[in-house]
Amino acid sequence: MTPSIENATSADTSPLVYAPRRHPVQLVIGLVVLAFLIFIGNSLLNNKNMQWNVVIGYLFNPHVLHGVVVTLGLTVLCQILAVIIGTIVAVMRLSGSRVMVPMAVGYLWFFRGTPLLVQLIFWYNIAALFPHLVLGIPFTDYYQVLSTNTLISGFTAAILGFSLHESAYMAEIVRAGILSVSSGQKEAALSTGMTEAQAMSRIILPQAMRVIIPPTGNQGINLLKATSLVAFISGGDLLSNVTDIYSVNFAVIPLLVVASLWYLAIVTIATIGQTYLERAVGKGYGSSTVRKQKGNQPDEFGHAKPVEPEAL
Structure with a gap:
């Protein structure tokens, strides 16, 4: 005879205890990796060829700090x-203009298609193409001839190379961000009398x-590490x-260890700052933290009870 529902509900109603799943394979892999890292770290720390006294001595050297x-x-x-x-460039790409769009596409094609190191070396040796630069005021007789070698130093060439190369990637990032906003937002803004700008x-x-x-934060961190190419x-x-x-x-x-330590320190600080910035910007766009659920205990059949939303 089939037991009745009353008999089923009158059974033990104590909450079920869920045992966590065991992952022995993951535990073994983790221990192996940990042992390998300990072995590598110990070999580096005790290796006399690392010359840790030299590393400590030059870590805060004035030339390194500069x-x-x-x-x-x-x-x-x-x-x-x-x-x-x-x-x-992103706004030009999305403008729909027959003039602006090809210019933006050509800009992206060129600066994303050529290696960064090639661009740096090109700007550093631009004097071979233009030995002198003429700066003046249009429609006047005032002009000044400058030596390109004097004007384009290694630092100036780095600014030109990194800015133009990085801007090509930033254009695609900005374009993706603009496209993520509903077109109705723009239509509503224009209907209130706003201009396109x-x-x-x-x-x-x-x-x-x-x-x-x-x-953008990721690109900034990549740019920080890519500045090492300026050494060329x-x-x-x-x-x-260094x-x-x-x-x-x-x-x-x-x-090189000194340089690596400084890069690691700067990147770590930048990563922490990026995390807090993303949290600040992402407020109001969904739940970024998991709320504590109260009373989420299983019922007599082992099913989780629904949680009432908290009052705002």
Whole structure:
């Protein structure tokens, strides 16, 4: 005879205890990786050829610190210029103009299609193509002839190369952010009497920041590490100054460790800042944190009870 529902419900109603799943394979893999990392770390720490005394001695060397400052300044300046140029190119790409769209596409095609190191070397040697630059005021007799070698230093060439190359990628990031905003937002803004420029700056771009900020932070961190390429044109960055030192004392590995430690420290700080910035920009776009669920205990059949939404 089939038991009745009353008998089923009168059974033990104590909450079920869920045992966590065991993952022995993952545990073994984790222990193997941990043992390997300990072995590598121990071999590096106890290796006399690492010359840790040299690493500590040059970690805060004035020449190294100057390179850190130049690297940070170059990163910030080039990222700002890249965002400005990239935003302009993205707007040109989305304008629908028969003139602006091909120009934007050509810009992206060229600066994304040529290697960054090639662009840096090109700008550094631009004097071979234009030995002199003429600067003047149009429709006047005032002009000044400048030597290109004097005007384009390693630092200036780095600014040109990084800004133009990075702006091509920022243009695609900004374009993706603009496209993520509903077209109805623009139509509503135009219906209130705003111009195209006002609708873009006041309505579209502020909403697109939620999509633009995360990849922009990643591009900024990549740009920070890519500044090490400036060492090829002696731009005075961190790696350039470290290279100057180990070319004299021949302590190549210890000085490269010094540079790596500084890059790791800066990237770590930038990553933490990016995380807080993303949280600030993403407020109001869905739940970013998991709320504590109260009373979510299983019923007598082992099913989770629904949780009432908390009052605002």
